[in-house]
Amino acid sequence: xxxxxxxxxxxxxxxxxxxxxxxxxxxxxxxxxxxxxxxxxxxxxxxxxxxxxxxxxxxxxxxxxxxxxxxxxxxxxxxxxxxxxxxxxxxxxxxxxxxxxxxxxxxxxxxxxxxxxxxxxxxxxxxxxxxxxxxxxxxxxxxxxxxxxxxxxxxxxxxxxxxxxxxxxxxxxxxxxxxxxxxxxxxxxxxxxxxxxxxxxxxxxxxxxxxxxxxxxxxxxxxxxxxxxxxxxxxxxxxxxxxxxxxxxxxxxxxxxxxxxxxxxxxxxxxxxxxxxxxxxxxxxxx
Numbered sequence: 001x002x003x004x005x006x007x008x009x010x011x012x013x014x015x016x017x018x019x020x021x022x023x024x025x026x027x028x029x030x031x032x033x034x035x036x037x038x039x040x041x042x043x044x045x046x047x048x049x050x051x052x053x054x055x056x057x058x059x060x061x062x063x064x065x066x067x068x069x070x071x072x073x074x075x076x077x078x079x080x081x082x083x084x085x086x087x088x089x090x091x092x093x094x095x096x097x098x099x100x101x102x103x104x105x106x107x108x109x110x111x112x113x114x115x116x117x118x119x120x121x122x123x124x125x126x127x128x129x130x131x132x133x134x135x136x137x138x139x140x141x142x143x144x145x146x147x148x149x150x151x152x153x154x155x156x157x158x159x160x161x162x163x164x165x166x167x168x169x170x171x172x173x174x175x176x177x178x179x180x181x182x183x184x185x186x187x188x189x190x191x192x193x194x195x196x197x198x199x200x201x202x203x204x205x206x207x208x209x210x211x212x213x214x215x216x217x218x219x220x221x222x223x224x225x226x227x228x229x230x231x232x233x234x235x236x237x238x239x240x241x242x243x244x245x246x247x248x249x250x251x252x253x254x255x256x257x258x259x260x261x262x263x264x265x266x267x268x269x270x271x272x273x274x275x276x277x278x279x280x281x282x283x284x285x286x287x
Contacts, residue, residue, distance in 0.1 A: 015204075018280040025276025028269040035266055039085035046079035051234040062254055069254040071245060080236040081258055087237045088266060091151060091221045092214035098156025099213060103163030104206065108194050110164070111171025121168070125161050133158040134220055141229040151230055155220045159213060166209050170202035177201075204281035211274035215267035222263050238263050 019025060038045060047066075054074035062069045068077035110121035128136070133155075140154040174180060175198070183193050222239030224230035231237035233244070238259040245255035 015277075015280040019276050022276040022279065025272050028272035028276070031265065031269045032273065035085050035262075035269070036089060038082055039089050042079075042082045042086060046076070046082045048076045048079045050075065050080045050083040050236045052076070052079075059252060061252070068258045069252070071241075071255060072248070077241075077254065077258060080241060081238070081262060084236040084238045084241060084259065085262070085266075087148070087231055087235065088218045088221065088263075090148070091155065092218045092266075092270070094152050095155040095159060095217040095220075096210050096213045098152065099159040099163055099217075100206070100210065102157065103160035104167050104199075106160070107164040107167025108171055108199065108202075111168040112175050112190065112194055112198065114172075114175075118168075121164065125164055128158070128161045133161070134223055137220055137224060138227065138229060141224055146229055146232050148231055148235070151221055151224060154224070155217050159217060159220070162213065163206070163209050166205050167202060170205055171198055174198050174201055208274055208278045208281060211270055211277050215270040215274075218263065218267055218270075 043049075052075060054070075057066070057070050057074035058072055060066055060070040060074075066076050066078065068081060070077055071080070106121050106124075110118040136158040137154040140158070141150060144150040144154070171194075179197055180193060183197050188197075221230055221237065222242075225237040225239030226243040228243060231240055233240065241259040242249075242256050245252065249256040
């Protein structure tokens with residue numbers, strides 16, 4: 001005799017319990033929360049404003065006064081690292097939202113309608129997949145110029161391919177399901193079937209894809225800023241901070257170490273959270 005599950009133990013409650021048991025992913029989530037807290041409250045946490053220069057303190061190594069040292073014009077590096085977290089998180093989340101707004105509708109149309117619509121969408125995906133998305137982003141930035149808005153646009157419109165494929169695969173597996181047939185027999189429109197019935201059932205892999213895509217967007221921004229095509233100075237970006245002091249990192253190691261460490265830390269954090277969400281939301285996982 002099967003023992004009924006307690007009330008409220010649906011998919012999301014079970015997924016939350018499974019995620020909580022993954023200590024590595026929980027630790028990564030706490031790190032992301034701490035970095036997010038640091039970015040939000042940067043004006044109150046940082047010892048100085050990111051653009052405040054003091055030439056008398058230039059090129060200082062880490063000390064009690066400046067925990068991460070100073071740069072070539074005496075700006076506190078710890079403050080710039082904190083403010084740089086804002087840029088990374090904004091780009092990670094907003095660029096992924098743009099990718100979702102493009103990839104989810106295209107994937108849904110291709111997977112649900114099939115036929116000519118599927119062919120057109122997948123040929124577009126093939127074209128976008130020929131070259132690395134970072135190369136497309138570089139071309140867009142070279143055309144539009146540097147700046148936060150242009151970076152968001154460039155990364156967002158070049159990062160939708162993976163989301164599109166993921167959603168298409170989910171819709172292909174769902175479109176012949178019983179609940180879809182029932183909705184169609186009751187006269188529901190294609191739009192209603194997609195939005196009200198199929199999309200909620202495809203939400204789990206979309207959430208995982210979002211978590212896994214954020215570190216890719218952050219890395220893309222770091223790459224663009226490293227090439228001088230990203231955020232305009234004096235606004236701090238971790239990639240830009242490495243690029244602007246590259247000739248001096250042999251002598252002043254802290255100028256590269258701390259921003260590179262933060263890039264690696266936040267990318268690792270989101271990747272581990274994505275892995276944990278993927279395992280937690282897998283319906284084949286049992287308690």
